[in-house]
Amino acid sequence: MDVLQDNQLYIADYDILADIPTIHRDSDQRFVAAPIVLFVVRDPGGDLIPIAIQLLQTPAPDNPVWTPRDQVRLVVVVVVVA
Secondary structure (H helix, E strand, C coil), X not given: CXXXXXXXXXXXXXXXXXXXXXXXXXXXXXXXXXXEEEEECCCCCCCCEEEEEECCCCCECCECEECHHHCHHHHHHHHHHC
């Protein structure tokens, strides 16, 4: 099965969120994530399943790509992105 040829691979790029200003209070460092998320559809007409999530737009050592192999940490990232 070639997910790319079968149109079963999707990307959601939230670059538009990257420059949204946030309010900084005291030492509270809040920011808006601008994730890039890669999804696959395993069955025709099935659900989108996240297979890779990067929370920020720029690749960096402190901005890893999370995958299902990251188990518990990916669950937290999925909740944050949702």
